Amino acid sequence: MQSSLAVAVDLGGTKVDAALVDDTGRVLPGSRHRAPTGNGATSEQLATSVRDAITRTLTSSARTDIARVTGVGIGAAGPMDIAGGLVSPLNLPVWRGFPLQALVADTVHVTVPDVPVTMRMDGLCITLAEHWVGAARGYDNVMGMIVSTGVGGGLILAGRTVPGPTGNAGHIGHIEAGGFDDPCACGGIGCVEAVASGPRTVAWANAQGWQGSTGEELAAAFAVGEEIAVRAVRRSGRALGQAIASAASLVDLDVVAIGGGFSHVSQTLFDEARAAVAERHQFDYVTRLKIVPSALSGDGPLVGAAALVHRSEMVR
Amino acid sequence: MQSSLAVAVDLGGTKVDAALVDDTGRVLPGSRHRAPTGNGATSEQLATSVRDAITRTLTSSARTDIARVTGVGIGAAGPMDIAGGLVSPLNLPVWRGFPLQALVADTVHVTVPDVPVTMRMDGLCITLAEHWVGAARGYDNVMGMIVSTGVGGGLILAGRTVPGPTGNAGHIGHIEAGGFDDPCACGGIGCVEAVASGPRTVAWANAQGWQGSTGEELAAAFAVGEEIAVRAVRRSGRALGQAIASAASLVDLDVVAIGGGFSHVSQTLFDEARAAVAERHQFDYVTRLKIVPSALSGDGPLVGAAALVHRSEMVR
Structure with a gap:
């Protein structure tokens, strides 16, 4: 018997991807299609891109593959409202309470009638992917983190996803770090996103007199030992380490898997995070946690969206 | 048919309580017994106190009541290891990895053979009590907090307790608050316990020149408008509000119920916490949460321990 397939959809601030993913977490060759999003697009342009990416994935697939589709998984930038299937991605300001789940369902059901559609935050999908095929295999209490233009993530506790009642659990970037007073766009003070995202780290270096402008340039400057x-x-x-320690104090984690473009800036980013966690010497259950780099490919977000289908027994 | 009863045990830094609790969350009159603990006691003295409190509860009860006992619930100060039934309460330094669950089981089973024994952190038990008979009734996503000599608590998410794999989830006092750099005994920086516990609040006021020495004196000074x-x-x-906002960003909470001696210092403590949460304007799912005072009596810890038996369908 051939394995089942998921239609996976990943909606982000600059693009939307769709693909077919099998039950081993593999994207079917040729099935991945992308369309632009962006904060300058109109609502109708965004909807057209979502429909285009999905339709191209379905029309480019063999009829025998389409017959194996058993469900649709959507990962989307937050915040969202999973009860209503609505998204309000911070970087797509024209979509506020937009019915993305219904749009995707209507689009897929033209070709594959009646299959169930599940939507969760992109950070939660990444965390599912780390648990399924990545760096968190074998652990039941996992925090996934993406350190990039923002800091996002998701939680798996006791082997089940933690979406929260609204779907917004896992906004790890908005845990504050003690002693940091960087103002955050969310209204918080010293949120880890306001300190440790790529752009915020570059901005802090600039304020100290460093002249570069990207995370890549910062990585190069680090590599040659530039002090700032x-x-x-x-x-x-x-x-990052302080926020991870706070999260672990609250929910008791086995492993934290960190990916995202800026996580590659230097191994030192991980070493410092681990050192901050190790300082929580009073609590063995905090210091025992492992901080590891993501083991996902660029397909991670789509694999994670597919996990909403293929690993549905874990999904709440 | 008469309702079932739980043997409830609450182990704290200064005393251990035991009682019989019915399935409406009521402590049976006359069944509550207490014995001292304290950080000067030997391990054998502590064990004797635990046995005494339980034995007095059981020997003072009618045989018809003993026959109704269906289980034993233990709430204990953390950290702990629920897999092994071991406790290492910070304020009882002679007990490190002490097999409290076995001690309680052996003691109860002399009188009531074979009933199951469940142990969780005291903060988690309080949270179960708030959900059962207190201020969090009707909510599925709850954080309980106790603001006293420390800051503790527990989590209920999606209607299930969150003990974590080791039993130590819910150490809410060790979430850091941005912009605060008060050193914490745990090794953290700006942990909410290091800022907002009764003793730490008093110590901060003292450092500003205030002359009092207790939380009660601070409450009185607040009541007459003393500026410090x-x-x-x-x-x-x-x-407190910043730590609550961080926790809600991570796990998506409906309600936070705050009790403990220092929570009564002033209504302003709650108002300021709510104001800090309200500043997280970017996330409706954070600002929607309610912060309410505990609605538990002094029996709360025992009622919560009993909830491990009577509300076992919620307990993980």
Whole structure:
């Protein structure tokens, strides 16, 4: 018997991807299609892109593959309202309470009638992917983190996803870090996103006199030992570690898997995060947690969306 | 048919309580017994106190009541290891990895053979009590908090307790608050316990020149508008609110119920906490949460321990 397939959809601030993913977490070759989103697009342009990516995935697939589709998984940038199937992605301001789940369902059901559609935050999908095929295999209490233009993530506790009643659990970027007073766009003070995202780390280095403008340039400056770059990476790693320790104090984690473009800036980002966690010497259950780099490919977000179908027994 | 009863045990830093609790959350009159603990006691003295409190509860009860006992619930100060039934209460330094669950089971089973024994952190038990008979009735996503000599608590998510794999989830006092750099005994920086516990709030006021020495004196000074007392309470309320907002960002909460001696210092403690949460304007799912005072009596810890038996369908 051939394995079942999921239609996976990943909606982000700059693009939407769709693909077919099998029950081993593999994207079917040729099935991945992408269309632009972006914060300058109209609502109708965004909807057209979503429909286009999905329709191209379905029309480019063999009829025998379409017959194997058993469900649709959507990962989307938050916030969202999973009860209503609505999304309000911060970077797509024309969509506020937009019925993305219904749009995707209507689009897929033209070709594949009646299959169930599940939507969760992209950070939760990434965490499912780490648990399924990535760096968190074998652990039941997992926090996934993406350190990039923002800091996002998701939670798996006791082997089940934690979406929260609205679907917004896992906004790890908005845990504050003690001693940091960087203002956050959310209204918080010292949120780890306001300290340790790529752009915020670059901005802090700039304020100290560093001249570069991207995370890649910061990584290069770090690699040659430029002092401000080293301090900037250490500072962000420390904030990450403090936020991870706070999260672990609250929910008791086995492993934290960190990916995202800026997570590659330097191994020192991880070392500093681990050092900050190790300082919580009073609590063995906090210091025992492992911080590991993501083991996902660029397909991670789609694999995670597919996990909503293929690993549905874990999904709440 | 008469309702079932639980043997409830609550182990704290200064005393251990035991009682019989019925399935409406009522402590049976006359069944509550207490024995001292304290950080000067030997391990054998502590064990004797636990046995004494339980034995007095059982020997003072009618045989018809003993026949109705269906289980034993233990709430204990953390940290703990629920897989092994071991406790290491910070304020009882002679007990590190002590097999409290076996001690309680052996003691109860002399009188009531074979009934199951469940142990969780005291903060989790309090949270179960708030959900059962207190301020969090009707909510599925609850954080209980106790603001006293420390800051503790517990989590219920999607209608199930969150003990974590080791039993230590819910150490809410060790979530950091951005912008606060008060050193915490745990090794953290700006942990809410290091800012907002009764003793730490008093210590901060003292450092500003206030002359009192207890939370009660601080409450009195607040009541007559002494400026340092007002600033101290506001500062602690703000730290509580920031930690609550961080927790809600991570796990998506409906309600936070706050009890404990220092929570009565002033209504302003709650107002400031709510104001700090309200500042997280970017996330409706955070600002929607309610912060309410505990609605538990002094029996709360025992009622919560009994909930491990009577509400076992919620307990993980």
